[in-house]
Amino acid sequence: MDDTPGKFIEKLRLRHARILLENKTADLKETAGQCGFRSEEQMRRTFLRELCVTPQEYRSRF
Numbered sequence: 001m002d003d004t005p006g007k008f009i010e011k012l013r014l015r016h017a018r019i020l021l022e023n024k025t026a027d028l029k030e031t032a033g034q035c036g037f038r039s040e041e042q043m044r045r046t047f048l049r050e051l052c053v054t055p056q057e058y059r060s061r062f
Contacts, residue, residue: 013037014046021059028055 032043
């Protein structure tokens with residue numbers, strides 16, 4: 001089944017956030033804003049739902 005437009009955008013935001021977390025030292029709030037998330041909390045919920053880790057846990061692993 002194809003993604004909805006909203007789900008597609010969320011996946012793009014998540015992909016961008018993952019790249020930034022792997023390669024930069026920007027704080028999580030700044031990263032969330034750069035990726036188009038409304039807040040750090042929205043980014044955290046998306047990471048937990050899609051990857052089963054928080055952004056901070058993701059950064060520490062990569």
